[in-house]
Amino acid sequence: MLTFNVMRNLIFLTTLLVLGLIGHAQQQTYKRIKFLNTTENISLLKAAAVASEEIFASDDSLQLETNVTTANQLRLSGLNFRILIDDLADYYENRNANSTFNRPRNPAATSGLTPVPNGFQLGGMGGYCTYNQMLMHLDTMRARFPQLITAREPISSITTHNGNLIYYAKISDNPEINEDEPMVLFTGLTHAREPIGLQQMLFFMYHLLESYNSDPYIKALIDTTQIVFIPCMNPDGYLYNQQTNPGGGGMWRKNRLDLGNGNYGVDLNRNFGYMWGYDDEGSSPDPYSETYRGASAFSEPETQALQEFVNQRDFKICINYHSHGNLLIYPFGYKTLETNDSVTFHDFAYRISAFNGYSTGTPGELLYNTNGDINDWMYGESSEHPAIISLLPEVGNSYSDGFWPPTERIIPLCQENVPGNLRVLELAGWYAEAKDDCPMYLSRQEGYLNYLFVRQGLENNGTYTVGFSEAGGSVMEFGTPKTYINPVQYDTIRDSIWYRIVPNPEFPNQPVKLVLTVDDGYISRTDTIQKIIGAPLTAILNDDCSNMNNWTSPNWNTTTFYAHSPATSITDSPVGNYPSNTNRSIDLTNELIVDPNTNPFAMLSFWTRSYIQRGRDYVVVAASVDNGTTWQPLKGKHTHPGGMYQSIDTPVYDDFQDEWVQEEISLADFAQASRLLLRFTLRSDALINRDGFWFDDLKVFTRDNWAGTSEPDNQNKGGIIALWPNPATSIVNITTQVPEQVTGMLLVQNTLGQTILQKKMAKNGKTSLNLHTLPSGIYLVKLTDDSGLTISTKKLVIE
Template sequence: MKKVILSLAIWLLFLSAISQNPVYKQVKVLYSVNSLELLSANGFAIDYVLEGGYILLSLNRQEMELLEGLDLQFEITIDDLERYYQDRNAGKNPDEILNSFRGSKEYPVPDGFSLGSMGGFCTYPEILDHLSFMAANYPNLIMPIDTIEGGTTIEGHPVYWTRISDNPQINEVEPEVLYTALIHSREPGSVQQMLFFMYYLLENYNTDDEIRQLVDHTELYFIPCINPDGYIYNESLNPDGGGMWRKNRRLNEGGTIGVDLNRNFGYEWGHDNYGSSPSPGSSTYRGTEAFSEPESQIVKTFCEQHEFRIALNYHTYGNYMLHPWGYVSYLYAPDHSLLQTFGKLFTSENHYRYGNVGTLLYIVNGDVNDWMYGEQTTKPKCMAFTPEIGNQQDGFWPEIERIIPQCIESMQQNLLTAQLAGEYILMTDETDFNLIMPVGHLSFSLQQVGLIASDIIVTIEGVGDCFEQIGGPLAIGAIDTMQIITDSISYKLRPGIVPGEALSYVIHIESGNFHLSDTIRKVFGPAVLVFTDSCNNVENWDSTSWDISTYQFHSAPASITDSPDGYYSSSTYSSIQLADTIDLSGAVASWMHFYAKWDLDGGIDYVTCKASSNYGLDWVTLPGRYTITDFVPGEESLPVYTRKQDSWVSETIGLCEFCGEEILIKFDFKSDSKTNKDGFYFDDIVIEKIVAENYSQEIFLPVGWSNLSSYLIPEDLEIEAVFGDIIQDILIVQDGQGFFQPQNPSGTLDKWHTHSGYLIKVSEGVSLQIPGPAEHNRHLELQPGWNLIPVVSSTAIAVLELNIQPVNSFEIILQPIGNKMFWPSKSIQTLDSLYPGHSYFIKMYGAGTIDY
């Protein structure tokens, strides 16, 4: 009898173990608004939503039974998720995989970082070991882990925190930011990227000025594991990774286990039964009351002890950047514009979709984001975000090869979080593409998006010699967050600048601890209108699908769009092309300007602008101010318009590479099989050019030898054409590498080069006329030893004002014909200037440059 009772007890324990470690299946449910609401109302945890496509769920046996009772179309795509996650990493060596990423140029893998033993992710003890290692090796930058006040978890574990700062043991009066992970215990990517980021800060502090600036002026707080009970439970059942437990480990009334900690916070807790579930067996069970769980109470206490300005509460997966509100879909948070701006900045490299979770995905109430932002009585307002790292193929336990890329994807948003807690200025160039006048103002607009406002200093520095004068630093007072101001600084161009000449300048912005330098490129000269279209119809264009929209426009009554009938379709290609060519003959500079807005935020959906100079046989994709690269897989250098731009922007695209040609312009649109959006709109398109002004330079050549050059580009570069009128008087022309002699077929000099100096011998005194536009490229490369250089200037240049780099890199400058020279080491200075039409010898100690 005792044996029977013992056997029964063992069997019951076995059944209990089986019930606590159920098999999870991945299920794909056909998407509809109704299906999403029905799933939420029945307490399902939504893993991933492809709007217009499907919904992914991870379901245990009881949840499968519940799903089967609903009138929804679904299919089981993975029969055993835990086994699937384990099998795809079986036999892999994490150290070998880690070492294969060591040479990464973008955010190199830190030396201290390592992959863990649990499917490449760190076990709970390994997480603590890493944090102890950091504190032991970088005691001046990170404090040892400490327990958060307020007790322990359900199973008696403390919740740890640490701080990175230049004085980590002291709570300084500096902006505070918070990073959290593992509120859901089956999302190990959330903590792995955190360890990567922390090591990166510590190891690069002494060598990276940006990192040092952040650490010196910001306090960065970390809670690596909010839910240690659940994480340790997954580790105990699935030591090779793949554990699917999500909630904490509370024993609920009725015998079910766990509360969803991200539904247990107090702001709008239990707002409805869509955003969280009242059922204890649900994966989104919210608990008996707000903050019923010790883990959420601990986080609450920690936040109320600090003044966190921004928080990143990491989850997996979906490639999203989510912000409040979550509890409703029809309300925007009061700071929605600022949250959206942050989201756009955070995702500018990883291209995650961003937005308020209630609108972008599904309803969530009682989550940590809404509470951190919405609770403003017991603590200050915190701009809280949830990065959902990893794509739908990665799932909760991605292949080991994907762990480092996920860490790298998270780096920019981690760094920006610390930067945005202080001063952060967005600058927009407001100056026309072409400068018409030799004197004027360089305009710009500034927007403060950082959470601290300090006085702003703007300076502009000319590049090269195009600017004779630029106004001094401009002092601007502090501007409020999200405020935009426009201002300018005066300029004066150097004498002799000619139409079509390119010029550049750098705008420097300083505000508190924020520093920005941005190089701006312009062109000089009045514009000639080549083409204009108000986009009120498509008469100038050829397309089978693009058409006008009278609902969206920059100027009434219409614009042109790829999707005139609503959202664009999946897996679509379409284009719109100018019906007639654009004539850029005689142009020395050209550009296209238009207004645009777009919503292409549905996956790998994008628009490109292209030009063709051979009637459409070949197309060149054009970059603009608002295009991005590194977006299309396999075509990382392709400049595209993608994601979303809610308001109309002024776009300018340079066409200088097509000057002198006739071109076609077109826009291409491509969408993938995922979510459909509103599409791309353009309006008020203008194409302009600057036409070259032809000049003529007369150079007198006496009998015998002369030195020769020109600052003009001859209309015909053939040597015989350049010297056509005096060719009968020429005996020989040399440029240091080749020669030309009339009637001598062995001559090697057949083309004129404006960047070359020449020696010429004539039989009679003659005048050489060289007509043509001015050479705008005044930069010459010099070789070690002797160089025969031209004078690429319409005016004499004083030798002492020559811009020769490196400084003191030449020995002597002298006339090829005559005895004047500039020889500093011998104190000989009989040559005071270089004159147009002449060439000169310069002897260099090494390679260098000269800019006229």
């Protein structure tokens, strides 16, 4: 027999459910609820076909934004939750109505972010454009840049249930012509309550158009790509939100199909044909559900129109903007299954999200699966069109942004997606990279510079040129650049280019900067790298990381869990994962004493591995010359510029590096320092925590100037300025400076003080010595005057 309390609760919940169903005849109330992150609770969500993209994690809990009907169904099924926000539409609208944010006067004031385009304006719906304002922007772009963008046109003659057309525009150097160029598609507002996709698209379009004549990189992208934009895939739903909530914040998601009894709508992103209705967890057969998939695949005019539009074109990549969650999602969604192009999806997602730090993966990897979505159809339905690399960004932080981010967040969210959008255009074409694969020190006068070349872009039949040059110097000569014709995507080519070091008496005061260039015929991509000519002779710090004797930190310590050389390394979190919102450093305890005469040739070397939340958490290695008052971040072979949620453009380490790799960092920027401190710092946000960062076998090398020193020069009579190269193999070039009245003599002596070679110094101060007959070893080169008095001595290494 049921107790009175149980019966009362059942009656109460049943009444709530009935009232919720009745509520479909009017605007529903949407709530934000919070509950424990357990397997049982996730099963309840899947059984209710709750949209996985609307669920986000917070600590050991999950949060969901959903309507009152779904919330009541979940409670009846056994989900215990707490209501955080009782009326989301009211919350969003009031938040933006009270905003005092204005468009910044100086659009380029924030370093590292895309300047706000002149044509971009916040809209009249809490900062978001109304439907008509969106159309006006497309018309304005056409009027201002008729040579770069088409007039807006319908994607199809098919109209929505309310009689609206869906519009697109194309940006290219010849927009009216269908050229033989890669074609990319951007879509937005498939779900009517996600207007940040529209705003960022308008922002990006203005950025492309306004930068064409001033930015060669943007010009090259537009000249070689056809870029298609559909800013609003769901005009009926968006206009409905505009009607019910003119200040923004409307929570309608689906289209406006009249299902009868006051119920409306199909979830357009569950209505696509590939694996439509695969199960009832990834989409719902219930017309009252937020994820109702429709009566059949492509039952809706919006998806039919897009199907017709896509099947008539050859799109390479499609980016479908949604919100929220800071995610970048790719196929397959209907089940946990790798695609035939999983390498491409993993790599593209990694590169597209490098700046904004979005978490990447399939729906099943990020939470649980969905079916009938646009990604799976774009890629999987190869019977209708060639497979399209389709990805779905979920823009915005789930905690503070939500479906209608605050007005002051619109521009930052637009800015954080511009670098990824630009990378999409590159990847649709001939994108390729070359990576330096040489040690920091070049110990021979003549040799080969090794590099790795990989083509990542989708376009075949490309011709690539890879070459080295010197940045602002004349110390080195290089062989002919290498050419690669139609390399296979993701095949790593290991190659090298010849170099020769040219004698230069001024060179010993500076290291050399090389530029590694990849040219695909349209865009040249460069990487500037530093090299030190010669071999490291002295390790002023040699730490095997077996203890903390050289280091000071309250939280970094040694660990035996991983080690490059037995049996320990140093890590930021010796036990478990690093915590949220942490800022933990490890400092070299004692300053390194460095001779300023040799410091231009100093190098930091260590082995490292890491497991860090990419794009969010990060490690910086820095140096200080003022005893820790200020710190300068160091760029290494394995760093990359920090993104939106890190320290922008600062060299950082993040990501998953499962194998030990050797890092080499030039310390040339501290050429005049006599004392040096080092620091490793890990910073994390409030989201995902990982295992951290390890380093091992750390060394700091210097060498004894370019030629080395043995005794002071005689300041009255000049001396040896340079030995070149050093170490040497067959010939050494010597530059001296002595008064005109002095006839200098050069002596080469072994370590026993015996003179092995001697030669009169040329009057122009430049002489070469043939070393073929001398065995490898260390020698002294002496410059003497007419009386035999030693003017100066330099150390020479023969290999």
